[in-house]
Amino acid sequence: MNYKFWLIAQREYLTRVRKKSFVVLTLLVPVLMAGFLFFIAKLAKSDDTKVDVIEVRDETNLGLTSRLPTTEQLLFLPAAGSLTEAKQSFQKSKHDGLLYLPANLDVQNPQGIQLFAKGNVSLRKQRAVETALDKVLSELKMKQSGLSQEQLNRLNSTVSVTSVSLDEQGQEKSSNAGATTAAAYVLALLIYMFIFIYGVQIMRGVGEEKSNRIMEVMLSSVRPFDLMMGKIMGIAAVGLTQFVLWAVLSYGTSTLVGTFVAKSFTSKSVAAATVTTNNSAANSGATATTTERKDEASATPAPTNGIDTVFKAVGALPLGTILVGFVIYFLGGYLLYGALFGAIGAAVDDQTDTQQFMFPVTIPLVLSYLIGISVILRNPDGPVAFWMSMIPFTSPIAMVIRLPFGVPLWQLGLSVALLIAGFIGTVWVAARIYRVGVLMYGKKVTYKELGKWMFYKG
Amino acid sequence: MRPNSLPLVETFFYLFPVTPILQAIDVHKQYAAHTALSGVSLEIPERSIFGLLGPNGAGKTSLIRIITQITGADSGEIRFRGEKLNPKHIAQIGYLPEERGLYKKMKVGEQLLYLAQLRGLSRADALQRSKAWLERLDLKPWANKFVEDLSKGMQQKVQFIATVLHEPSLIILDEPFSGFDPINANLIKDEIINLREQGATIIFSTHRMESVEEMCDNIALINRSRKVLDGPVGQIKNTFKTNTFEVEGKGRLMVVHPDFEVIEHKERENGFFYDRIRLHAGTTPNDLLRYLINNVEVHAFREQIPSINEIFIRRVQETMPESLVEEVAS
Numbered sequence: 001m002n003y004k005f006w007l008i009a010q011r012e013y014l015t016r017v018r019k020k021s022f023v024v025l026t027l028l029v030p031v032l033m034a035g036f037l038f039f040i041a042k043l044a045k046s047d048d049t050k051v052d053v054i055e056v057r058d059e060t061n062l063g064l065t066s067r068l069p070t071t072e073q074l075l076f077l078p079a080a081g082s083l084t085e086a087k088q089s090f091q092k093s094k095h096d097g098l099l100y101l102p103a104n105l106d107v108q109n110p111q112g113i114q115l116f117a118k119g120n121v122s123l124r125k126q127r128a129v130e131t132a133l134d135k136v137l138s139e140l141k142m143k144q145s146g147l148s149q150e151q152l153n154r155l156n157s158t159v160s161v162t163s164v165s166l167d168e169q170g171q172e173k174s175s176n177a178g179a180t181t182a183a184a185y186v187l188a189l190l191i192y193m194f195i196f197i198y199g200v201q202i203m204r205g206v207g208e209e210k211s212n213r214i215m216e217v218m219l220s221s222v223r224p225f226d227l228m229m230g231k232i233m234g235i236a237a238v239g240l241t242q243f244v245l246w247a248v249l250s251y252g253t254s255t256l257v258g259t260f261v262a263k264s265f266t267s268k269s270v271a272a273a274t275v276t277t278n279n280s281a282a283n284s285g286a287t288a289t290t291t292e293r294k295d296e297a298s299a300t301p302a303p304t305n306g307i308d309t310v311f312k313a314v315g316a317l318p319l320g321t322i323l324v325g326f327v328i329y330f331l332g333g334y335l336l337y338g339a340l341f342g343a344i345g346a347a348v349d350d351q352t353d354t355q356q357f358m359f360p361v362t363i364p365l366v367l368s369y370l371i372g373i374s375v376i377l378r379n380p381d382g383p384v385a386f387w388m389s390m391i392p393f394t395s396p397i398a399m400v401i402r403l404p405f406g407v408p409l410w411q412l413g414l415s416v417a418l419l420i421a422g423f424i425g426t427v428w429v430a431a432r433i434y435r436v437g438v439l440m441y442g443k444k445v446t447y448k449e450l451g452k453w454m455f456y457k458g
Numbered sequence: 459m460r461p462n463s464l465p466l467v468e469t470f471f472y473l474f475p476v477t478p479i480l481q482a483i484d485v486h487k488q489y490a491a492h493t494a495l496s497g498v499s500l501e502i503p504e505r506s507i508f509g510l511l512g513p514n515g516a517g518k519t520s521l522i523r524i525i526t527q528i529t530g531a532d533s534g535e536i537r538f539r540g541e542k543l544n545p546k547h548i549a550q551i552g553y554l555p556e557e558r559g560l561y562k563k564m565k566v567g568e569q570l571l572y573l574a575q576l577r578g579l580s581r582a583d584a585l586q587r588s589k590a591w592l593e594r595l596d597l598k599p600w601a602n603k604f605v606e607d608l609s610k611g612m613q614q615k616v617q618f619i620a621t622v623l624h625e626p627s628l629i630i631l632d633e634p635f636s637g638f639d640p641i642n643a644n645l646i647k648d649e650i651i652n653l654r655e656q657g658a659t660i661i662f663s664t665h666r667m668e669s670v671e672e673m674c675d676n677i678a679l680i681n682r683s684r685k686v687l688d689g690p691v692g693q694i695k696n697t698f699k700t701n702t703f704e705v706e707g708k709g710r711l712m713v714v715h716p717d718f719e720v721i722e723h724k725e726r727e728n729g730f731f732y733d734r735i736r737l738h739a740g741t742t743p744n745d746l747l748r749y750l751i752n753n754v755e756v757h758a759f760r761e762q763i764p765s766i767n768e769i770f771i772r773r774v775q776e777t778m779p780e781s782l783v784e785e786v787a788s
Contacts, residue, residue, distance in 0.1 A: 004576055007572065007575055007576060008576075011564075011572055015561075015563060015564060209559075209561075212559040212560065212561065212562060213555070213557040213558060213559030214559035214560055214561060216523075216528065216553075216555040216557060216559070217553065217555060217559065217573065217620070218576070219526075219528045220526035220527065220528055220548070220551070220553045220555075221548060221573070221576040221577050222576055223545075439523075439528070452490065
């Protein structure tokens with residue numbers, strides 16, 4: 001690579017980075033991302049952490065109201081008066097539901113329980129109420145069959161399964177199938193998008209040089225290979241710049257949003273808690289969770305239990321391998337396909353003619369993505385996964401999907417070697433098509449002709 | 459990347475241009491379907507303007523692309539100042555293709571810097587020279603404009619600057635005047651002559667014969683992949699002279715004479731006539747003039763020298779059957 005290559009790469013980089021569209025897109029995506037996150041967080045929070053206050057009109061003489069457990073999501077308050085009165089006062093209140101327990105409730109076969117709400121009752125809310133009732137009633141049944149409270153307490157147990165992955169060295173790591181799958185999915189999508197977006201940019205760039213007729217001037221100054229590689233590398237740098245900026249800016253905006261969201265929801269739960277001060281049983285629990293949340297909020301900017309688990313799960317992934325592997329497959333795949341896209345740009349005269357050549361080039365890319373997110377994700381060590389992660393045209397996507405699940409080192413080495421060989425091969429082919437194609441005007445190119453071009457003498 | 463040629467050496471070549479700046483020796487180029495060049499040999503002397511002529515598709519562009527190292531010859535050799543053509547000569551050659559093109563989304567000044575740097579000029583030199591050139595061709599106010607915002611004529615000027623900015627010793631101009639209005643064409647013509655004065659050699663590929671006659675020292679005519687004619691312009695014209703004289707005068711001219719024949723006769727008003735008379739071998743113009751003076755009143759008398767255009771057309775037609783025969787044979 002000589003100084004001309006650098007000049008070309010530099011020009012490709014600078015002209016693109018200085019474009020308004022680049023600046024706008026680079027700034028817009030993190031903003032959209034933050035907006036999206038905010039939206040999601042808001043929806044999730046209002047669902048998850050809002051305390052639903054349910055009034056209970058208990059006509060039974062079982063004292064069920066005080067037994068109903070207060071959870072993070074539900075708070076039960078006794079309602080006064082008859083059902084009709086309760087309904088009226090409920091309409092005026094800010095409470096979320098009215099639970100009606102009829103007087104003749106049969107503990108063995110509970111029928112006629114009703115939950116009134118303003119508007120539709122969400123399935124989630126109904127489930128929560130059902131679970132609460134279920135627990136109370138079964139406790140009641142057990143008591144009726146002669147179990148003491150102490151025995152009941154002993155029967156209660158919370159089950160939680162922690163999955164642990166054993167790696168080749170026999171070391172244990174807590175794993176999280178969700179995080180692994182998500183990581184695989186995101187990595188594959190990134191590579192797929194990057195190859196597509198910037199591959200097409202290479203094609204357009206070559207086509208532009210061809211239709212601008214600047215090619216002849218350029219080729220009298222530089223070797224076609226330098227021109228092609230300069231363009232591919234320059235555009236790769238544009239893509240990397242964009243991704244790094246997106247990552248940094250998105251992190252910044254998300255953190256901001258996270259802080260904002262945490263703050264706004266903390267104040268809301270305080271408000272929710274104050275509503276309940278007249279209820280002695282529920283009061284202590286609700287305030288406790290609120291203060292807890294407050295503490296968390298002041299300690300870290302974006303703290304939720306969910307994010308914490310995500311961090312833990314991500315930490316359990318083979319991050320080093322993923323990162324190095326991602327960069328290798330990212331660049332390898334881009335170069336391999338970029339060279340082919342460049343050759344297409346050189347071969348055709350008219351941008352509309354690119355379709356017939358785009359098709360066979362994009363098929364392995366699209367297939368590896370589609371098969372990748374279905375078959376390989378389901379069975380990351382199966383034969384399909386193995387072969388697709390060896391073939392250079394599919395390995396950039398197939399292998400990054402496998403990476404988070406752990407890949408034997410020899411497979412990784414073989415796949416990378418094949419990818420490099422494949423990359424050299426396509427660049428060789430592309431450079432030959434390029435060399436002849438860039439000065440070929442006014443001719444509709446066929447595959448047969450492309451084949452001939454490869455064996456033209458300089 | 460200019461070679462470190464000593465000033466002394468350059469001075470020597472300047473004073474005694476013994477080696478031609480460019481030699482083509484038996485160059486062949488075959489494309490899949492047709493032969494572009496077959497056995498073309500040329501010599502282009504230093505500090506000259508060389509006209510490369512030929513009808514469309516004759517092989518001119520193929521030859522130029524070989525000289526500019528865009529493609530290679532199948533066989534034969536190109537020598538630059540006696541040395542086999544190689545990539546280090548790129549810095550010494552400037553090329554203006556017939557199909558003009560610039561990066562439309564690039565500013566004029568940046569574009570010139572970029573192209574000159576690709577030709578081996580340092581950034582500082584390129585900056586300094588492009589400023590001087592932009593000023594000279596009245597483009598200075600446009601230096602920071604995008605190329606796509608310029609008129610076609612201005613773009614052509616920018617491209618001309620890009621061709622010569624790195625001060626090449628061999629400048630190849632393919633149809634340099636196309637797309638210029640007469641005023642700008644003159645401006646460019648003056649610049650070309652000026653460049654020759656400064657020591658550059660110019661290869662000129664064109665169909666416009668007037669400019670060839672006016673500017674070229676030597677020409678070569680290529681037809682159907684072969685060189686069919688070359689040499690200094692004056693010499694070629696002499697070879698193609700037919701000993702024909704144009705006469706304008708008043709009176710009656712004898713139609714038949716043993717020493718000359720009238721090949722064209724026109725009667726004009728007021729007893730004037732216009733004749734084209736060809737001398738037979740051994741007859742001098744003075745013989746004809748003496749005869750004319752004795753018989754008519756002579757108003758004008760001049761030798762009819764064939765224009766390059768006529769020579770071009772005649773030679774192309776002459777060489778046509780030969781190559782057609784060859785094509786049938788192969």
